Amino acid sequence: MYLYVLKSDALERVPENLLLAFGKPHHAFDLVLSPERTLSREDIHQVLENLEKQGYHLQMPPAEDEYIEHLPEELLRRNDPI
DSSP states (O other): OEEEEOTTTTTTTSOHHHHHHHOSOOOOOOOOOOTTOOOSSSOHHHHHHHHHHHSEEEEOOOOHHHHHHTSOHHHHTTTSOO
8 A cells, every 4th residue: 555645744644543554654755746647556636636635645455356357367277276
């Protein structure tokens, strides 16, 4: 899971309950976000709106089903009985 925050605010606007559920945050990387930027799993407009309104955006990992759908057939059948 990723927690987007404004660099200027750091974690100041993130609710304490979310930080407790999230666990100890570790800085992963910095991004320059603009409406023209594309994000692979998130809608950039929603991310920017959440950053402006609430000071953070939480990106949850994809559902497990999404991981499985993208695995090659060979890996999906590897543990099948012979």
